[in-house]
Amino acid sequence: MLETKKLEIINFVISNPQCSSKDTHNGISKSISYATVKRILSKLTTENLLIIDGKGKGTKYSISPAFKLLQPIDLDEYYKREIDERTIIESFNFQLINETLSKVNVFTDDELNRLSELQIKYTNNISKLTELEYKKELERLAIDLSWKSSQIEGNTYTLLETERLIKESETASGKTKEEASMLLNHKDAIDFIITNPDYLEPLTIFKIEDIHSILTKELNINKNIRKRRVGISGTNYKPLDNEFQILEALKETCDLVNSKTNVFEKSLLILVLISYIQPFTDGNKRTARIVSNAILMYNKYCPLSFRTVDSIDYKKAMLLFYEQNNITKFKEIFIEQFEFAVNTYF
Numbered sequence: 449m450l451e452t453k454k455l456e457i458i459n460f461v462i463s464n465p466q467c468s469s470k471d472t473h474n475g476i477s478k479s480i481s482y483a484t485v486k487r488i489l490s491k492l493t494t495e496n497l498l499i500i501d502g503k504g505k506g507t508k509y510s511i512s513p514a515f516k517l518l519q520p521i522d523l524d525e526y527y528k529r530e531i532d533e534r535t536i537i538e539s540f541n542f543q544l545i546n547e548t549l550s551k552v553n554v555f556t557d558d559e560l561n562r563l564s565e566l567q568i569k570y571t572n573n574i575s576k577l578t579e580l581e582y583k584k585e586l587e588r589l590a591i592d593l594s595w596k597s598s599q600i601e602g603n604t605y606t607l608l609e610t611e612r613l614i615k616e617s618e619t620a621s622g623k624t625k626e627e628a629s630m631l632l633n634h635k636d637a638i639d640f641i642i643t644n645p646d647y648l649e650p651l652t653i654f655k656i657e658d659i660h661s662i663l664t665k666e667l668n669i670n671k672n673i674r675k676r677r678v679g680i681s682g683t684n685y686k687p688l689d690n691e692f693q694i695l696e697a698l699k700e701t702c703d704l705v706n707s708k709t710n711v712f713e714k715s716l717l718i719l720v721l722i723s724y725i726q727p728f729t730d731g732n733k734r735t736a737r738i739v740s741n742a743i744l745m746y747n748k749y750c751p752l753s754f755r756t757v758d759s760i761d762y763k764k765a766m767l768l769f770y771e772q773n774n775i776t777k778f779k780e781i782f783i784e785q786f787e788f789a790v791n792t793y794f
Contacts, residue, residue, distance in 0.1 A: 536771035594634035
């Protein structure tokens with residue numbers, strides 16, 4: 449019921465920019481009290497969906513420039529429409545990084561409070577572990593991350609088979625050499641950021657390329673920034689196909705992430721933007737997950753294994769960002785997986 453009221457108010461503000469709380473109350477369903485309208489307007493402001501102008505009785509409400517980025521979207525309803533039936537942003541949005549993401553906090557205060565409480569729990573938990581116990585937990589998370597990150601990309605190894613491969617160098621029968629290499633490369637990349645925690649600080653294109661090179665070792669994947677067009681299955685979104693524009697977008701992403709002060713925001717933004725830019729012919733999402741975790745670990749935050757995320761849900765959330773530049777569903781995955789990691793590994 450609350451979400452219906454919020455949507456009604458949002459739609460009114462879209463049609464009536466610079467409206468007051470009384471204008472809003474008078475213009476919508478009379479089943480909502482004025483006090484409730486004011487509470488919802490305040491909530492929508494803290495969620496970065498509305499912006500205010502003026503103070504006190506002169507306060508006016510308008511839709512936030514970040515509205516498209518943060519507006520609630522029913523994912524099931526969205527994907528009821530087939531690819532060619534969806535109205536999408538088909539090409540790369542050059543304003544997204546410098547004009548939207550640079551000026552907005554993607555997490556609400558409530559979300560940051562929740563994440564911060566979990567981080568405090570993680571810090572308290574690891575303070576009670578011996579160095580050996582911490583390394584064992586980190587290894588367990590690394591195996592889970594190697595497995596899930598590979599599974600999202602179509603790898604058919606089970607978690608148990610992945611553990612045997614990494615711990616005992618035992619390949620699974622009926623699986624390809626490439627699948628084993630993908631998993632072992634993940635473990636190598638994780639070991640690299642554990643051994644060199646400050647390597648990606650500050651973030652640069654060259655360092656992202658290094659992580660990609662580790663992840664694609666002995667795989668038939670071109671290294672370095674791509675020079676040709678790539679397509680993405682399941683969507684009509686077309687990433688940049690000009691090498692110089694790709695480099696520019698990646699540099700702007702590095703500058704954006706380096707400029708942010710909140711660790712959670714830095715980690716989430718690099719996670720979605722490397723995937724959105726698609727700077728490599730393959731291995732983009734794998735690289736994004738490792739770089740995102742490197743940022744968390746450098747700042748002594750709990751890394752994510754993504755173990756319980758459904759691969760289809762992950763892809764749908766990513767496609768939503770490609771097609772609508774909407775980060776809400778991916779943000780939900782990030783928060784859920786951070787909570788899972790804190791409660792599961794340490």
